[in-house]
Structures are given as C-alpha cells and as structure tokens.
Amino acid sequence: MINGMERLVTAIKGEKSDRIPVFxxxxxxxxxxxxxxxxxxxxxxxxxxxxxxxxxxxxxHDNVWSLFYVGKEAELLGCRKIRYAEDGPPNxxxxxxxxxxxxxxxxxxxxxxxxxxxxxxxxxxxxxxxxVGGRYPICAYITSTMTLPVLLMGMEKWLELLFTGPAxxxxxxxxxxxxxFVKEINAYRDAGADCLVYSNPFGSTDTVPMKYFLExxxxxxxxxxxxxxxxxxxxxCGTSRFNRVIDTVLERTGIGVYYLSPLDDVAxxxxxxxxxxxxxxxxxDLRLIDWxxxxxxxxxxxxxxAGMPGGKFLFGTCVMPYQIPEENIRTxxxxxxxxxxx
Amino acid sequence: MLEEIIKAYNEAIFDTDRERALKVIHDxxxxxxxxxxxxxxxxxxxxxxxxxxxxxxxxxxxxxxxxTSQIAAEVTEEMLSRFRTxxxxxxxxxxxTAEGDLHSLGKRIVMGxxxxxxxxxxxxGVNVPPERFVxxxxxxxxxxxxxxxxxxxTARGENGCLRxxxxxxxxxxxxxxxxxxxxxxxRFDHDLxxxxxxxxxxxxxxxxxxxxxxxxREVKP
Numbered sequence: 001m002i003n004g005m006e007r008l009v010t011a012i013k014g015e016k017s018d019r020i021p022v023f024x025x026x027x028x029x030x031x032x033x034x035x036x037x038x039x040x041x042x043x044x045x046x047x048x049x050x051x052x053x054x055x056x057x058x059x060x061h062d063n064v065w066s067l068f069y070v071g072k073e074a075e076l077l078g079c080r081k082i083r084y085a086e087d088g089p090p091n092x093x094x095x096x097x098x099x100x101x102x103x104x105x106x107x108x109x110x111x112x113x114x115x116x117x118x119x120x121x122x123x124x125x126x127x128x129x130x131x132v133g134g135r136y137p138i139c140a141y142i143t144s145t146m147t148l149p150v151l152l153m154g155m156e157k158w159l160e161l162l163f164t165g166p167a168x169x170x171x172x173x174x175x176x177x178x179x180x181f182v183k184e185i186n187a188y189r190d191a192g193a194d195c196l197v198y199s200n201p202f203g204s205t206d207t208v209p210m211k212y213f214l215e216x217x218x219x220x221x222x223x224x225x226x227x228x229x230x231x232x233x234x235x236x237c238g239t240s241r242f243n244r245v246i247d248t249v250l251e252r253t254g255i256g257v258y259y260l261s262p263l264d265d266v267a268x269x270x271x272x273x274x275x276x277x278x279x280x281x282x283x284x285d286l287r288l289i290d291w292x293x294x295x296x297x298x299x300x301x302x303x304x305x306a307g308m309p310g311g312k313f314l315f316g317t318c319v320m321p322y323q324i325p326e327e328n329i330r331t332x333x334x335x336x337x338x339x340x341x342x
Numbered sequence: 343m344l345e346e347i348i349k350a351y352n353e354a355i356f357d358t359d360r361e362r363a364l365k366v367i368h369d370x371x372x373x374x375x376x377x378x379x380x381x382x383x384x385x386x387x388x389x390x391x392x393x394x395x396x397x398x399x400x401x402x403x404x405x406x407x408x409x410t411s412q413i414a415a416e417v418t419e420e421m422l423s424r425f426r427t428x429x430x431x432x433x434x435x436x437x438x439t440a441e442g443d444l445h446s447l448g449k450r451i452v453m454g455x456x457x458x459x460x461x462x463x464x465x466x467g468v469n470v471p472p473e474r475f476v477x478x479x480x481x482x483x484x485x486x487x488x489x490x491x492x493x494x495x496t497a498r499g500e501n502g503c504l505r506x507x508x509x510x511x512x513x514x515x516x517x518x519x520x521x522x523x524x525x526x527x528x529r530f531d532h533d534l535x536x537x538x539x540x541x542x543x544x545x546x547x548x549x550x551x552x553x554x555x556x557x558x559r560e561v562k563p
Contacts, residue, residue, distance in 0.1 A: 083444065088495030091444055155447040159408050164360050208405045209358060239526070262530065286494060286530040290537070321494035 004062030004136040005194070012256070012278050014311045020304070020340035023139075023280070023316035024061035024333060027069070028089055030054075032322075039084040042068045045123030052124075053131055059333050064132060066125045066193055067141040074151040075117040076109060077180060087322050097153035100165070103173045106152070108180045112187045122191050129192035140193035142185050144200035146220045147238075148177040162216075178223060185228045196232045197259065198224070203249070204240035204261075213245060218252065225253040234259050234280075239318050246272045259316060266306040270313065280314040281307040283332065288324045293331045300335035308340060315340055344383060347375065352388050356395075358409040367417050377421035385414050385421075385458050392548050407548045408447070411454030418458040429460050433558030436478045437488040438466030440502035445492035448524055451547025452488060452554075459551055461558070472505035479519050485558045486520045488550070489540070497527035503538040520557040524550055 002018050010017040030051020031041035041047045052064040071082055071092040081094035097103055112118045128138050143151060149158040152173075161170050185196055201207045202217045225233065235242070235249060236259040242249075243264045249255060256277040260269045262284035270279040281303045288296060300315070307313040315336045320329070347370045354363035367380055375384075392410050396402040422429065435456060437449055446468050453463045464482045466474060475487050487506060491497035498504075503523050510516045523540040524547070535543035542557060544550035 083442075085442055085495055087499070088442075088493050091493075093444060155445070156450055159405060159447070160412075163358050163405065163409055164412075206403050209356070209403055212358065212405065239530075284530055286527055289494070289498075290531070323494055323498065 005134060007062055008137050008314070011312060011314055014275065016311065016342045019337055019342060020308055021062045021314045022333060022336045022340060023063045023137075023314060024059060024329070025063075025065065025139075025317050025319050026052075026055045026059075026329070027065060027067060027319055028087075028322045029320065033058075037084075038086065038088075038090065042084075042090060043120075045120035045125075046127060048120075049124040049127035049131070052128060056132070056136060059329060060337070061333055063137045063139050063195065064128050065139045065141075066121055066128060066188070066191075067139065068121065068124075070141065070143065070199075071151060072117060072121065073143055073148065073180075073184070076112065076115055076184075077106065077152060079152075089319070089322075092151055095153050095157075097149070097157070097173075100161070100169050103169055103176070106173070106176050108176055108183065112183050118187070122187075125188070125191040125193060133192055137194040138192060139195040139197055140185075140188040141197045141199060142181060142188065144198055144203065144221065145174055145178040145181050145224050146202040146217055147200050148181065149173055150201075152177075174220060178220070178227070181224055182227045189232070194232055195234055195257075197234045197236050198255070199236050199238050201238040201240045203235070203245065204237035204242045205244050206237070206240035206242075206261075210244065214248070218245075218248065221249065222252055225255060230254045230256060233257065237261065239263070243269045243272060250276055262318060266303055270307050270310070273312075275310070275312060278312050278314055279307055280316045282316050282318060285317045285320050285324065285332075288328045288332060289321060291328065293328070296328060296331045297335045300332055301339045304336065304339040343373065344375065344379070348384055348387060351384050352391055355388055355392070355410050355413060356406060358405050360409060360413055363409075363413045364417070376426075377424040378426070380421050381418050381458065385417050389414055389455055389458060389548060389551060393552060396546060396549060404447075404546075407451050407546055410548060411451040414458040415454035431462050432460045432555065433486070433562055434462045434464070434482055434484040435486040435488055435554060435558070436464045436466055436475060436482060436484045438470035438475060438490070439468040440489050440491040440496040440499065441469055441471050442499065442501070443491050443493060443496035443525075444468045445490070445525070448492070448547050449488070449490045452490070452524070452544075452550045455548055455551035456554060459555060461551075461554065472501055472509055475506050476509040476513065476515070476519075480513075480515070484519065485561045486522060486554050488554065489521065489523050491523065491525040491527060493525075494527050497523070497525060497534065498538060503540050507539040518561055520561055522550065522554055522557060 007017045007021040031038045033051045069090045074092045078096040082090045083093040084090045234257040235255045241261040241264045259280040266281040351366045520541040522542045524544045528543045
C-alpha cells in the first residue's frame with residue numbers, strides 16, 4: 001500500500017499517486033490521545049512520539065511531527081520558565097533577553113545534543129524514525145534567524161530593536177540566532193527529520209514592508225539557506241501571507257516547498273510558483289472548531305480545486321487548535337482524501 | 343505648508359522611519375505649527391490614513407502599525423506638555439491580555455493610537471483575570487474594556503471575554519461598559535467576537551482606535 005512519503009515524493013516530482021499528500025498538524029492533541037496533561041505529555045520525548053504515531057494511525061494523514069512546542073527553542077537558549085495551559089500550547093513566560101546587555105551573554109550550546117531539553121526531542125525523533133522513518137515524512141520546526149529573537153525577547157522588544165535600536169546590537173543578536181539556527185537544523189537532519197519547516201513571519205509582507213523585506217529579511221533568509229542547503233526546507237511564515245515574496249524567495253534561495261497562509265490565494269500562489277516547487281494549500285483550521293460538516297467539506301473542496309489541477313500540490317493545516325472536535329478533524333481529512341484523489 | 347508636512351510625516355511612517363518622522367515634526371514646530379495642530383492635523387490623520395490603507399492595501403503591515411502607534415504616542419506626549427490648554431479627555435479604557443495570554447504587542451499598538459486620540463488608557467498588563475478587568479474599569483470610570491488574545495484557548499476560554507461579559511451582567515454594568523476584543527483568532531474567524539460575547543472586534547491595533555472611539559461615544563453621557 002502506498003505511504004505518505006511516496007505521496008509526498010510523487011507530488012514534488014509533479015507525478016500522480018493515489019491522491020495528493022495531506023499534512024495534518026496535530027500537536028497538543030497528543031496529550032488527549034494519551035490521556036495525560038499537556039505538561040506531562042511534553043515532559044518526555046517518548047510521549048510525544050507515541051501521541052504522533054497514534055494520531056497518524058487514527059486519522060490516516062501523511063506526516064508526523066517531532067515538534068513539542070515553539071518555545072522549546074527558547075529553552076535551548078536559556079529560558080527557564082514555560083507557561084503550560086490545560087487546553088492550548090505552552091508559551092515562553094520568562095524571556096532570556098530582558099535588556100540589550102543580555103545579548104552579549106547569550107550562549108548557543110556548543111553541543112545541542114547534550115542539552116536536556118533537546119535530548120527529549122532527539123528521543124522522540126529516534127522513535128519516530130524507527131517506527132515510520134522512510135514511510136511517513138517526519139517534520140521538524142525551525143525558527144528562522146530573523147524570527148528567533150521573538151522567542152528570546154518578545155515581539156515588542158524585537159520590533160523596537162529592529163526599527164529603533166542600535167544596529168550593532170541587532171546584528172550581534174542575529175549572528176547568534178543564525179549560529180543556533182544552523183546547529184539546530186543540522187541536528188534535526190542528523191536525527192532523521194525529513195521536512196524542515198523554516199518558520200519566518202519576518203519573511204512575509206504582513207509583518208514588514210516590502211522594502212524592509214528586500215533590504216533586511218531577504219539577506220538573512222539567503223544566509224540561512226546558503227548555510228544549510230534547501231534539502232527538505234519548507235518556506236512558512238506562521239500563518240502570515242507571503243504570495244508577494246514567493247517569486248523572489250524562489251529565485252534567490254531555490255527553496256522548493258511553500259506552505260501558504262490560510263489567508264493567501266492558493267490559485268495565485270500556485271500560479272506564481274509555476275511548477276518550480278510544491279504548493280501547499282492550507283485550511284483556516286481555527287474555523288474547524290465551529291464549522292458544520294458541510295462547511296468543512298465545502299472549504300476543503302474549494303482549496304483542493306484551486307490547487308490540485310496540474311499537480312505539485314499538498315493539502316495542509318496550520319497548528320490545529322486543541323478545541324477542534326475529533327469529528328471535525330475526521331470530516332476534514334476524509335474530504336481531503338476524497339477530493340484529493342486522482 | 344501643512345499639506346507638505348503631512349505628506350512627509352506619512353511617508354516616514356510608512357517607511358517605519360522613526361527618526362525621519364520625528365525630524366518632520368520638530369521642523370514643523372520650528373516653522374510655527376502649533377502643538378495642537380501637530381497632534382490633530384498631522385498625527386491623528388496619519389493614523390486614519392493607515393486605517394484606510396489597511397483596508398485598501400495589502401502592504402500595510404505589522405511593523406508599520408507598530409511604528410505608527412509608537413511614533414504617534416511619542417509625538418503626542420511631547421506636544422501635550424506644550425498645549426495652551428489641557429486637552430479634553432475623550433474617554434477612558436482599560437486594556438490587557440486575556441488570562442493565560444502573554445502576547446503584548448497588539449495591546450501596545452492599540453495603546454499608542456488611543457493616547458494620540460486623547461483617550462486615557464489604563465494598562466493592566468498581560469495574563470489579566472476577568473475580575474481584574476471589571477474592577478479596574480469601575481475604579482477608573484472606563485467606558486471600554488479592551489481584551490487582547492493571541493491564542494484560540496485564551497480567546498475562547500471561560501476566563502477570557504466570556505467571563506468578563508458575565509461579570510458585567512451580574513454587576514449591572516452592561517449599559518455603561520463595552521467590550522472590544524482583538525488578536526489573531528479574531529482575524530481568522532470574524533464571527534468569533536460574537537461567540538465570546540464582545541461588543542466589537544478589531545482587525546488590527548491601528549483600526550482598533552477608531553472602533554474604541556465609537557464604543558466610547560455609545561456609552562459616554
């Protein structure tokens with residue numbers, strides 16, 4: 001029987017398998033699956049791996065995740081306080097950088113693999129690789145150099161530094177973040193991750209003006225990608241729209257997979273990519289909490305009709321909110337399998 | 343002359359260039375533009391221009407919202423001390439992020455815009471319990487409670503807007519105090535504000551200013 005990896009590879013080549021690949025990004029739901037709290041779930045790599053494997057079996061989608069929560073990267077760089085919720089993702093509660101002087105003291109671990117927080121991620125990856133490696137794409141999440149400071153000092157302080165702070169301090173922080181980025185992505189690759197989701201809201205003109213994107217964001221994107229290569233890299237701006245920059249990013253970096261915003265026009269994104277890469281059409285999964293079955297089917301059908309013709313298309317979700325009823329997850333996936341069939 | 347100054351200020355704002363924007367303002371004051379005109383004829387219209395561009399232009403973005411708001415607040419604060427007579431306070435609001443939510447950027451953008459519009463803002467910070475929102479609104483005679491939430495569970499949670507509404511109802515304050523919500527979940531579901539029983543929502547921090555002014559007018563005697 002055809003598996004998720006075959007569907008993905010076939011789609012990237014522009015060929016047809018049984019259906020388009022379908023990525024469903026269930027994270028916190030793993031705790032529910034195992035019947036434990038979110039805090040306990042994320043305390044062990046084996047819990048996360050078990051949750052991912054069980055949910056993939058249950059729903060039949062094509063990917064699994066090694067991501068715990070986004071704030072994990074801040075822990076690797078010194079964050080000691082994470083705020084857990086009972087029904088949502090953990091968040092950074094205490095920023096590593098509280099003033100500009102803290103930037104000089106920021107230390108990138110010499111060996112990520114030795115860090116206790118990263119060891120749990122590696123343990124998760126090891127299990128996933130053993131159980132589904134080569135058959136179902138294993139996704140890892142890596143925050144870009146330009147966006148990582150948000151996790152270290154908060155969005156407010158980072159925008160302040162970017163637009164009104166001393167350039168030398170800004171560049172020093174970005175250099176450290178780039179150093180971490182390269183180490184992290186290499187560690188994930190070594191551990192068997194296949195899809196490296198390069199998350200960068202600063203790579204979207206929803207976040208910065210086009211002029212700023214071209215002068216500041218793009219050079220850091222180029223530097224990131226030049227350092228690690230394009231293999232497995234997925235361009236993603238954290239639900240921010242980026243159709244306007246796709247052509248430039250594609251030309252300047254060669255990244256071959258674009259995971260659009262739910263607010264992007266899928267048909268337009270596909271037209272811009274023009275066969276040079278894989279277009280990922282993404283559903284507005286926040287609406288899955290309340291939509292009726294019929295509304296879900298209609299939206300899935302619309303997205304797939306916009307992106308599937310001509311191939312090189314994947315259907316996906318953002319990070320699915322914990323509040324989505326199981327029935328609605330099933331309805332969405334069954335519709336994607338039905339309308340995405342060749 | 344004023345038209346040229348407005349144009350230069352707007353261009354600096356759209357380029358997220360704080361230094362250039364402040365220079366335009368300081369040059370204008372040197373040329374004899376009154377502090378009152380700086381605020382009411384340059385700074386506030388620039389915010390309104392940004393709101394207009396948001397509705398028309400894809401390229402109005404978070405960085406521009408942030409810089410517009412911060413520069414507006416900075417210039418207003420500087421000019422207020424030079425006003426010939428103290429400005430009339432247009433209204434009072436309390437603002438904070440919903441319980442469990444630590445994302446403060448949207449709140450800060452809204453605060454900057456409101457200050458420029460002569461609205462007194464009481465910042466309750468992040469992770470604000472519902473009781474605190476209501477108590478602070480009463481203590482400060484606020485007409486509007488502004489609740490920011492960046493995550494689905496904090497936007498929809500029982501201790502967010504839903505509980506604030508319930509408290510207003512229990513205390514008989516619904517006729518005097520309005521609730522506005524904002525944050526990513528509301529952008530991705532335009533009907534969500536009704537589900538959490540808010541009176542209004544705003545697409546972004548800049549647009550929030552105008553909607554809050556309208557809410558104040560609804561309840562202010």
